[in-house]
Amino acid sequence: MKITLKVWRQKNSNTPGKLVEYQLDNISPDMSFLEMFDVLNGELTKKGEEIIAFDHDCREGICGSCSMYINGRAHGPQTGSTTCQLHMRSFNDGDTIIVEPWRARAFPVIKDLMVDRTAFDRVAQAGGYISVNTGSAPDANEIPVPREIADTAMDAAQCIACGACVAACKNASAMLYVAAKVSHFAVLPQGQAERTMRAERMVAQMDAEGFGACSFTGACSVECPKSISLDHIARLNREYLGAKLTSNNLQG
Amino acid sequence: MELDSKIPEGPLAEKWSRHKFGLKLVNPANKRKYDIIVVGTGLAGASAAASLAELGYNVKAFTFHDSARRAHSIAAQGGINAAKNYQNDGDSVFRLFYDTIKGGDYRAREGNVYRLAEVSVNIIDQCVAQGVPFAREYGGLLANRSFGGAQVSRTFYARGQTGQQLLLGAYHALSRQVANGKVKLITRTEMLDVIVVDGKARGIVTRNLLTGAIESHSAHAVLLCTGGYGNVFYLSTNAMNSNVTAAWRAHKKGAYFSNPCYTQIxxxxxxxxxxxxxxxxxxxxxxxxxxxxxxxxxxxxxxxxxxxxxxxxxxxxxxxxxxxxxxxxxxxxxxxxxxxxxxxxxxxxxxxxxxxxxxxxxxxxxxxxxxxxxxxxxxxxxxxxxxxxxxxxxxxxxxxxxxxxxxHYTMGGLWVDYNLMTSVPGLYALGEANFSDHGANRLGASALMQGLADGYFVIPYTVGDYLATIGPGDKVAVDHPAFKEAEQRVHDMNNRLLSIKGSKTVDEYHKALGHIMWDYCGMSRNAEGLKKAKKMIQDLRAEFWQNVRVLGTNEEMNQSLEHAGRVADFLELGELMVDDALHREESCGGHFREEYQTEEGEALRDDANFTYVAAWEYTGDNKPEVLHKEELVFENVKLTQRSYK
Amino acid sequence: MAWVTQTLSSSLGRKVIMSLTGLFLSSFLIVHVAGNLQLFKSDDGRAFNEYTYFMTHNPLIITISYLLYTSILVHALMSVVLTRHNQASRPVKYAYGRPEANSTWSSRNMGILGTVLFLFIVIHMRTFWYEMHFGSVPMAEYDGKQYKDLYAVVQEAFAQWWYVLLYVVSMVALGYHLVHGFQSGFQSLGIRHKKYTPIIEFLGTFVFAILIPALFAAMPIYVFLQVHGII
Known part of the structure; x- marks a missing residue:
């Protein structure tokens, strides 16, 4: 296959970037999208040009590192998958492919296709946990969790924090990510003790990071590699409103 | 140096309890006077960092990822073993111990493995309390599945994403401590050297992957939770960035490397x-x-x-x-x-x-x-x-x-004693980075168990013993010459890599090394092939340092430079793996020597001569490593030939 | 009261304001369309004028009408605040996007649709509400009682084809606005359930996005055709 790539190149966060065109011949349809980038980077190195920086690690769709906006879509044209799970057979010989980094105020570009997603970690630190010190847990079967509840929690918990929801949202909103986190704990019996505080704090942190609001377009869920449902966003709204109306916190 | 595994005396089932009682304690008010560095935030690292911070120690946690949650533990699919016997099918701590020892082809320590089985039950309790959404029966109680190498159903799982959920549990615990200010989380930073002063580990030197800044961090103890070295084969199920660098640089500073030839395919x-x-x-x-x-x-x-x-x-x-x-x-x-x-x-x-x-x-x-x-x-x-x-x-x-x-997995790793301390006092290795619990072959669903056992339930006890011994004043500041020298060495190495300006990419060398390792030190090995491989690796290493092409500078985000440093270490580790495979003239678990097989082509152990842990000591660049042996003593199980006919 | 202002100024709180005002406006549409069905009566506007009288003199209705005006303003102002915030959340835009692959056009263009509707409401209120309250409307007498003859104003306005067109286009915009807005309003309040969400979606699509705008659009067309003697 012959492919024309237009890739966003940006030296660092202080320098403006631009789309740069590359020609690739001899691309195998069995290659993964990131393997195509490996090949390109090899060629660039031989030519003495700087390689294209991009985040990647597990290459099996679970670590959440890879983050490319391909031909106008987060993680490319295939739904329910990450960039690393995308293969060149999804494209046609002679195609031009535009590759950009995630775009969001809360995800500043570090270099080329690499962005800073630590905003997600700060949201998690704001309350995305159950406070239980090591060694203080009761026997696991003392906390029965109905199967349906466990499944719902797992549906939410499988979020890989890749940021595709933010990238795909017209408002760069992180609602699906935050909703998945809040939802995971909100449905489980173990999560009840900190339930109101968690919703209040995580939403406050989400807003402080500069993410947009939810317009309920559903783009996040469609582009989510784990197809996390919009049900969780509704639950987050419910959790937040409930928390605000019932908590004893007068300061906000 | 004499290898002292510090396995406690006494009956198997009481070793850990007796040992815990014998360990010195740090009084709660004094814990805040100690700094601990944790390198890596996978299952072992995140669980250790969180647990130590809960105790009151000041923890600095390092990861080369952008987030603590990206470590490759996240990719484990199947599950985690625990001797809960919830299924009433005859499981027990002893049975899990026995299956693990046997599965490891009798090349692991009885004491360590028993402790692993013992704390396995606490891990499940801990994870459930953290909100890990394990699979459930309709009645709401935990479900189990069966796994290879066992005749009981003891594997807990969360769909096909158990590693992810367990890691997130530890990540959440870690996040809580970050919010509490007890853990300082330092991301996109790679450890490139360990500082040893007066025979004790004193801190690490790191490179900030965003800016290239080479920095020193000092502490009373250093924990390496940096995973396995499967990527020495280039192609493996490991993540692209998994590497041996932290463990290998520690090895070069005096930490023995054990059983590097035990590789799980x-x-x-x-x-x-x-x-x-x-x-x-x-x-x-x-x-x-x-x-x-x-x-x-x-x-x-x-x-x-x-x-x-x-x-x-x-x-x-x-x-x-x-x-x-x-x-x-x-x-x-x-x-x-x-x-x-x-x-x-x-x-x-x-x-x-x-x-x-x-x-x-x-x-x-x-x-x-x-x-x-x-x-x-x-x-x-x-x-x-x-x-x-x-x-x-x-x-x-x-x-x-x-x-x-x-x-898939490397059973070998840094040699550690029962306290998970390497041969360098104050330097610990946890999880896949150490060699301790799986012998020559790991059973399915045991990697997650070991990583979390080390981090949640072993290190919080054992590190205190060391800290109480040395006292809070026994620390070296980052302006000590040892730190400055190490920083300079890291600078020099990076500059050397950047100045070669050769004709082949780092990837090409990595692939070439992978081919050698796979062909001669992979699923089956023989003396002739291993000797050949040793020479090939030496030549490849020499060529690498003459002809590799790394562009850009140190003072920026430079993924080629990161990769080059890691491949340089793999090129050294590869030779040690070959040495280890060559010296172990028997077949056991993941190490199959073609010369040593039964008539039916099965692995043939040599218990009389090889019932020991091989611990290799680094003696200098391009010098042969020195072999130390830790004899394995089996008092509770009988060594038998595995048969699956 | 810090918690109130903080809650309402959070991104979720702002959406709740949008939702409550929007759903209130939607409910008003039912009353409005039902009342205006009087236009279809062939009685020279008597029913319509009596209905208008009731709507402008009943104290409860008058109170609600102020709530309505406030809702329109708050809904519009909050949408401006949200849009500015949302646009600031992505300072550098994508060079190439294919949003149609993951979301509907209406869901992404609520601001544009809302702007059309806001302009429509201004014109609509200038023509009828302003005339009714402050203008000079001819009087009609039924059973000895004087009524403002708003029906005459309606006939005059809808006699012009471009005015009818403006209404029809605006009702199309209303349909698109509500096909997303109605169900989105429930989502923002966290009301979503396997059993009830399909009902909300049905109401939002068939009642609020199709039936009501169609009835509204039929009114100017009907009056136009009547005035010009076509029917």
Whole structure:
């Protein structure tokens, strides 16, 4: 296959970037999208040009590192998958492919296709946990969790924090990510003790990071590699409103 | 130096409790006077950092990822073992201990393995309390599945994403401590050296991957939780960035490296497609419950398949060789990982492999679909089939899957004593980075168990003993010359890599090393091949330092430079693996020497001469390493030949 | 009261304001369309004028009408605040996007649709509400009682084809606005359930996005055709 790539190149966060065109011949349809980038980077190195920086690690769709906006879509044209799970057979010989980094105020570009997603970690630190010190847990079967509840929690918990929801949202909103986190704990019996505080704090942190609001377009869920449902966003709204109306916190 | 494993005296079941009682304690008010560095935030690292911070120590946690949650623990699929005996099927701590020792082909310490089995039950309690959404029965209690190498159902799981959920549990605990200010989390930062002053570990030198800044961090103790070294093979199921650098640099500072030749090859991975391939994807072992493994009986048919002139379904039943069922009638397709892998290699070596590369066997679900219906198979394996189709582009419901073994886990690692301390006082190794609990072969669903046991339930006790011994004043500041020298060495090494300006990329050297390792130190090894490989690695290493091409500068985000440093370490580790494989003149677990096999072609141990842990001491660049032996004592199990006929 | 202002100024709180005002406006549409069906009566506007009288003199209705005006303003102002915030959340835009692959056009263009509707409401209120309250409307007498003859104003306005067109286009915009807005309003309040969400979606699509705008659009067309003697 012959492919024309237009890739966003940006030296660092202080320098403006631009789309740069590359020609690739001899691309195998069995290659993964990131393997195509490996090949390109090899060629660039031989030519003495700087390689294209991009985040990647597990290459099996679970670590959440890879983050490319391909031909106008987060993680490319295939739904329910990450960039690393995308293969060149999804494209046609002679195609031009535009590759950009995630775009969001809360995800500043570090270099080329690499962005800073630590905003997600700060949201998690704001309350995305159950406070239980090591060694203080009761026997696991003392906390029965109905199967349906466990499944719902797992549906939410499988979020890989890749940021595709933010990238795909017209408002760069992180609602699906935050909703998945809040939802995971909100449905489980173990999560009840900190339930109101968690919703209040995580939403406050989400807003402080500069993410947009939810317009309920559903783009996040469609582009989510784990197809996390919009049900969780509704639950987050419910959790937040409930928390605000019932908590004893007068300061906000 | 004499290797003291510090295994406590007394009956097996009481060793850990007695030992805990004997350990010195740090008084709660004094804990805040101690600083601990944790390198790596996978299962072992995140759980250790969180637990130590909960106790009151000041923790600095380092990861080269952008987030603590990206560590490769996240990719573990199957589950985590624990001797809960919730299924009432005869499980016990002793049985889990026994299965693990036997599965490891009697090359692990009894004391360590028993402790692992003992704390396994606490891990499940802890994780459930953290909100890990384990699979449940309709009544709300925990569900279990069975796994290879065991006759009881003791594996806890969260769909096919158990590693992810356990890591997130630890990540959440860690996040809570970050919010409390007890853990300082330092991301996108790679450890490049350990500082040893007066024989004790004092801190680390790191490179900030965003700015290139080389920085020093001092502490009272350093914990390496940096995973395994499977990527020495280039192609493995490990993540692209998994590497040996932290462990290897510690090794060069005096930490012994143990059993590097013990490598686990997983039988059910998606085969290599082409030279561009960057990693291998594991398909869960559970597929072998219903899939039948076969290749064509004769080479001509296989040849036609490779050329695309025939398809799998064109081969009639009587021209197929279900080689695992033929050779192991009682276990059939469910033989342990090492046996299944080796046999796939044999049939491919005979020229009967399928796929254009000749390196693949079929895993066929046609009979299972006929027997149980497509719906049942879909319910069991739907997501795996989907994943396979995404990668390969074939529909496994219609054409048999193609699989081939791939490097998956490394049992070897830094030598540690019962306290998880390496041969350098104050330097610890946890999780896959150490060698301790799996012997020569790891059972499925035991890696997660070990990582969390080390981090949640072992290190919080044992590190205190060391800290109480040295006292809070025994610390070296970062302006100490040892830090400055180490910083300079890191600078020098990076500058050297950048100044070579050769003609081959880092990737090309990594691939070349991978080929050598796979061909001569992979699924089966022999003395001749290993000797050849040793020379090849030495030559490749020399060439690397003459001809590698790394562009850019140190003072910026530079992924080529990061990779170059890691490959430089792999080029050294590779030789040690070969040395270790060559010296171990027996076959055991993941180490199969062709010279040492039974008449039926099974692994043949030499218990009289090799019932020991090999611990290698670094003596200087390009100098042979010195072998130390820690004899393994078995008081509670009888060493037998594994048989799966 | 810090918690109130903080809650309402959070991104979720702002959406709740949008939702409550929007759903209130939607409910008003039912009353409005039902009342205006009087236009279809062939009684020279008597029913319509009596209905208008009731709507402008009943104290409860008058109170609600102020709530309505406030809702329109708050809904519009909050949408401006949200849009500015949302646009600031992505300072650098994508060079190439294919949003149609993951979301509907209406869901992404609520601001544009809302702007059309806001302009429509201004014109609509200038023509009828302003005339009714402050303009000089001719009087009609039924059973000895004087009524403002708003029906005459309606006939005059809808006699012009471009005015009818403006209404029809605006009702199309209303349909698109509500096909997303109605169900989105429930989502923002966290009301989502396997059993009830399909009902909300049905109401949002068939009642609020199709039936009500169609009835509204039919009114100017009907009056136009009547005035010009076509029917």
């Amino acid at each position: 997983h039988p059910t991975c998606i085969p290599v497609k082409g030279d561009y391939q960057s990693k291998l994807t594991l398909m869960s072992e559970s597929l072998r419950n219903d899939g039948r493994v076969w290749v064509p009986k004769n080479q001509q048919d296989a040849e036609k398949i490779r050329k695309g002139q025939m398809k799998a379904n064109d081969i009639p039943e009587d021209a197929r060789d279900y080689f695992l069922e033929r050779r192991y009638p009682s276990f059939g397709n469910l033989v342990p990982r090492d046996v299944a892998s080796r046999n796939a290699k044999y049939v491919c070596d005979e020229g009967r492999g399928v796929a254009p590369t000749g390196l693949a066997v079929y895993l066929d679900f046609a009979d299972a679909i006929k027997r149980d219906g497509r719906k049942t198979i879909e319910a069991k394996y739907g997501n795996l089939f989907e994943m396979y189709e995404k990668i390969v582009g074939d529909n496994p419901y219609e054409t048999p899957m193609m699989i081939y073994p791939a490097v």
